[in-house]
Amino acid sequence: MTLPDSLAETSPSEFAFPDDPFDVRLALGSAGLLRTFNDAAVITAADVHVAQRLAQLGGEPDQAVQLAVALAVRGVRSGSVCVDLEQLRNQLSLADPTLPWPDPQSWLPAVAASSLVGEGKPLRFEYGLLYLDRYRRQEEQVRQDLLIREALPPPVVNVPALKAGLTRLFPGDNAERQRRAAEIAATQWTTVLGGGPGTGKTTTVARILALLLQSEPSLRVAMAAPTGKAAARLQAAVQAEASTFAAADQHNLLTLTASTLHRLLGWVPGGGTRFRHNRDNRLPFDVVVVDETSMVSLTMMARLLEAVRPDARLVLVGDPDQLASVEAGAVLADLVAGLTARVANQKRGATKGESGGVVLLRKTWRFGGAIAALAAAVRDGNADEAIEVLGRSGGAVALVDPDDPGIRRDVVDAASSVRESARSGDGEAALDRLEQHRLLCAHRTGPRGVQDWTRRIENWLADEHDDFGEGEWYAGRPVLVMTNDYALGLFNGDTGVVVRDQQEVLRVVFPREGTLTSYAPRRLGDVQTVHAMTVHRSQGSQFERVTFVLPESDSPLSTRELLYTALTRAESFVRLVGTEAELRAAISRPAARASGLRLRLAERAVT
Numbered sequence: 001m002t003l004p005d006s007l008a009e010t011s012p013s014e015f016a017f018p019d020d021p022f023d024v025r026l027a028l029g030s031a032g033l034l035r036t037f038n039d040a041a042v043i044t045a046a047d048v049h050v051a052q053r054l055a056q057l058g059g060e061p062d063q064a065v066q067l068a069v070a071l072a073v074r075g076v077r078s079g080s081v082c083v084d085l086e087q088l089r090n091q092l093s094l095a096d097p098t099l100p101w102p103d104p105q106s107w108l109p110a111v112a113a114s115s116l117v118g119e120g121k122p123l124r125f126e127y128g129l130l131y132l133d134r135y136r137r138q139e140e141q142v143r144q145d146l147l148i149r150e151a152l153p154p155p156v157v158n159v160p161a162l163k164a165g166l167t168r169l170f171p172g173d174n175a176e177r178q179r180r181a182a183e184i185a186a187t188q189w190t191t192v193l194g195g196g197p198g199t200g201k202t203t204t205v206a207r208i209l210a211l212l213l214q215s216e217p218s219l220r221v222a223m224a225a226p227t228g229k230a231a232a233r234l235q236a237a238v239q240a241e242a243s244t245f246a247a248a249d250q251h252n253l254l255t256l257t258a259s260t261l262h263r264l265l266g267w268v269p270g271g272g273t274r275f276r277h278n279r280d281n282r283l284p285f286d287v288v289v290v291d292e293t294s295m296v297s298l299t300m301m302a303r304l305l306e307a308v309r310p311d312a313r314l315v316l317v318g319d320p321d322q323l324a325s326v327e328a329g330a331v332l333a334d335l336v337a338g339l340t341a342r343v344a345n346q347k348r349g350a351t352k353g354e355s356g357g358v359v360l361l362r363k364t365w366r367f368g369g370a371i372a373a374l375a376a377a378v379r380d381g382n383a384d385e386a387i388e389v390l391g392r393s394g395g396a397v398a399l400v401d402p403d404d405p406g407i408r409r410d411v412v413d414a415a416s417s418v419r420e421s422a423r424s425g426d427g428e429a430a431l432d433r434l435e436q437h438r439l440l441c442a443h444r445t446g447p448r449g450v451q452d453w454t455r456r457i458e459n460w461l462a463d464e465h466d467d468f469g470e471g472e473w474y475a476g477r478p479v480l481v482m483t484n485d486y487a488l489g490l491f492n493g494d495t496g497v498v499v500r501d502q503q504e505v506l507r508v509v510f511p512r513e514g515t516l517t518s519y520a521p522r523r524l525g526d527v528q529t530v531h532a533m534t535v536h537r538s539q540g541s542q543f544e545r546v547t548f549v550l551p552e553s554d555s556p557l558s559t560r561e562l563l564y565t566a567l568t569r570a571e572s573f574v575r576l577v578g579t580e581a582e583l584r585a586a587i588s589r590p591a592a593r594a595s596g597l598r599l600r601l602a603e604r605a606v607t
Contacts, residue, residue: 142301145310192293205223226295298595440548450533457532
């Protein structure tokens with residue numbers, strides 16, 4: 001299920017209910033704890049209605065249990081797979097100590113014993129976590145599929161040829177971790193390759209594929225990513241790296257394409273989250289590489305694992321420190337933690353970050369030292385170090401106020417260059433220049449949100465260009481696809497730009513598998529102008545320069561992961577808009593997503 005308007009992009013002001021007794025967010029027919037917590041905006045009317053209906057069907061009169069059900073629904077809506085009731089109680093009590101939370105000593109046993117909880121029931125209670133049954137089943141399926149892959153006899157390899165290939169393709173002491181990842185990919189069925197931007201993940205992927213193809217040239221390889229933009233970047237990076245190989249190592253890598261996960265799995269009209277490729281119709285590939293795995297939801301990971309043959313190599317690539325999927329789950333971080341812990345439990349003394357098929361790359365090769373240092377300080381939760389980096393950066397990173405003239409200069413310069421290429425009909429150049437600079441926000445709405453900044457930017461552009469914005473569609477308008485459109489082959493997160501072709505007709509061009517595809521504007525459905533975008537929407541993209549508007553200190557989106565993700569979208573320069581207090585607040589607060597997947601993976605045996 002896609003959640004284009006997730007609460008993950010909602011401003012704090014949207015949580016406060018107005019004094020309107022008929023407000024749609026109020027469950028007017030509720031009473032007791034459900035009504036109290038609904039009035040306090042902890043749960044919404046939808047959460048209340050689901051809890052009430054389940055309680056009615058299951059004969060559950062306990063208000064405390066009904067509240068737990070509503071909180072489980074709320075958790076999925078906000079990105080968690082389940083809910084840790086005691087932890088949530090402690091967190092929200094700090095914000096509002098007057099709320100009449102049930103006593104955990106009696107609340108948790110009552111939930112566990114409820115007629116709504118158990119095998120064949122709508123909810124499950126495991127590891128002290130309350131699940132909607134669907135998500136518990138998906139977690140267990142992911143665990144079982146991964147462990148079944150682990151239990152299979154390993155791939156047959158020619159050891160001398162493997163060692164020679166590793167030495168040839170990964171020379172030097174600095175390539176030790178990349179070499180280790182390639183060795184795992186050759187000798188195991190599942191590999192998890194993690195690391196931040198610029199750590200050489202896609203370079204490593206290209207060399208892994210060359211290594212595998214050297215001994216089995218007939219291997220069928222598929223590459224995919226959650227969004228079209230991320231897929232295009234993966235394809236371009238692998239092809240560019242392969243072009244540097246000796247002819248004997250290139251194989252078919254120069255023409256290998258990447259697709260979205262939806263296209264790889266084969267979306268079925270009316271099939272919801274089901275696809276043409278599944279457990280009964282496996283993907284035909286021998287090697288499947290998935291980039292930007294941090295963006296993959298639990299549901300999508302379950303669909304992927306049931307579609308990939310157990311004896312096909314699966315390489316999952318991404319940054320476990322980034323924001324998780326907009327939908328429920330934090331799968332990549334869970335895989336890194338759970339698979340590593342699993343091996344450590346089985347064989348004491350396993351190397352951290354290089355066990356269970358997991359390899360983490362830490363050395364940054366691409367963007368400047370100041371950006372890398374600031375991102376590392378944020379990732380580690382070290383606010384003092386982050387402030388020091390800002391002070392000694394020499395201009396590569398900066399903390400400014402909203403009136404800083406550099407914001408307008410960067411925005412106008414980038415948008416004007418896109419406009420120039422678009423008006424001349426050069427779609428490829430327009431898309432390239434779209435990556436010169438991007439303004440990122442935490443929220444969609446509010447004074448620091450995308451909508452407000454988009455209006456501000458369009459006013460700036462109107463001041464610079466007399467004919468700017470002649471109608472809704474104009475040459476140079478950057479657009480973001482907000483929902484999947486399978487008929488057109490466009491997917492949530494794809495970015496395009498309006499260009500004027502040689503016949504003076506406006507077309508919207510998008511990158512696709514190394515080429516461009518274009519559409520008449522009237523054929524596009526849910527798209528938005530993207531002079532500014534949320535950090536969630538920026539995942540899978542890189543920009544030369546980034547301006548990030550920090551959220552207020554008390555915003556629920558002021559988190560370490562959001563800030564880290566925004567920073568690591570930039571290649572040469574990052575401008576943070578806000579105050580030192582707001583920066584420190586974000587660094588000090590890790591995102592809280594409840595999940596039991598890492599606990600399941602850490603267990604020793606397949607059940």
